[in-house]
Amino acid sequence: MYGMTDIHNKPRRGTDGTGSAVSVRGLVKHYGETKALDGVDLDVREGTVLGVLGPNGAGKTTLVRCLSTLITPDSGTAVVAGYDVVRQPRQLRRVIGLTGQYASVDEKLSGYDNLYMIGRLLDLTRKESRSRADALLERFSLTEAAKRPARTYSGGMRRRLDLAASMIGSPAVLYLDEPTTGLDPRTRNEVWEEVKRMVREDGVTVLLTTQYMEEAEQLASELTVIDRGRVVAGGGIGELKAKVGGRTLRIRPADPAQLRPTAAALDEAGLTGLATTTVDTDAGTVLVPILSDEQLTAVVGTLTARGITLADIATELPSLDEVFLSLTGHRASTPDTATTTTTETTEYEGAAA
Secondary structure (H helix, E strand, C coil), X not given: CCCCCCCCCCCCCCCCCCCEEEEEEEEEEEECCEEEEXXXXXXXXXXXXXXXXXXXXXXXXXXXXXXXXXXXCCEEEEEECCEECCCCHHHHCCCEEEECCCCCCCCCCEHHHHHHHHHHHCCCCXXXXXXXXXXXXXXXXXXXXXXXXXXXXXXXXHHHHHHHHHCCCCCCEEEEECCCCCCCHHHHHHHHXXXXXXXHHHCCEEEEEECCHHHHHHHCCEEEEEECCEEEEEEEHHHHHHHCCCEEEEEEECCHHHHHHHHHHHHHHCCCCCCCCEEECCCCEEEEEECCHHHHHHHHHHHHHCCCCEEEEEEECCCHHHHHHHHHCCCCCCCCCCCCCHHHHHHHHHHHC
């Protein structure tokens, strides 16, 4: 879905004066008795990717629709690229792009004609539309298929064409609403590389909604986790992992025969706050959950006092999937199992209408 208008000679305003390209405070949206957004706060720093994580029905698509002016929030404020989404929607549409959950291309038109048409709809001149179409087809490795009808494209090619279309107007802020839904692993990786390139080379600010843990870790520098319309956590990936379950020490004794004696030594030492050890025989390591650096020091001191020589000791944070489960009570979807709820689909159908 492209839907953004008045792109010709648009200003590229960046932030709200605080370094945030997107700043949202207390955003609320109701659908009848359902509160799809319940006081959402978030910020996206200019030139970065914010990953918005949440289970189906959490409010991710509603958030994107509010920030792209497709619907009006009931209360709260949102400033994107320096423009208020409610008071300045026309100006805002000149500096944003949107790619929805499914590629929205005209299958009867060629890839080139799709991009050229969108350029003209966005009020670019014929020359500008041709130039942008050619450049983006090359950028997204679609030049050889440029004259073919989009219906002959693979799913990955359609998704790349959809991304190219969202870039026709050189947006300052790009919304990607679950952009790799239904794609195979190879195509998903291709999309990820293009998103990284947009941020790295074009300085685009991206708000990415996703259910995929791997996608969030690949693309996002910071995360906001929402559930039932509310923000339940936010911060860097490492920061979120540190909030949930602490760290795990993985200890490898130099002598494999010392594996169980190492675990026994720690269990017998009765270190304050130290959890029960687990022996991973296959990996030749002992796993010990810890909550502080003091516990790490105590573990090393105990083993040294027992004369146990270590070949390796490393700390591991919980996986992002474990963080998601802890924060929301839901397991995150995987690319093979994720589905889109009727509510989320209906939201975009309503916008298209």
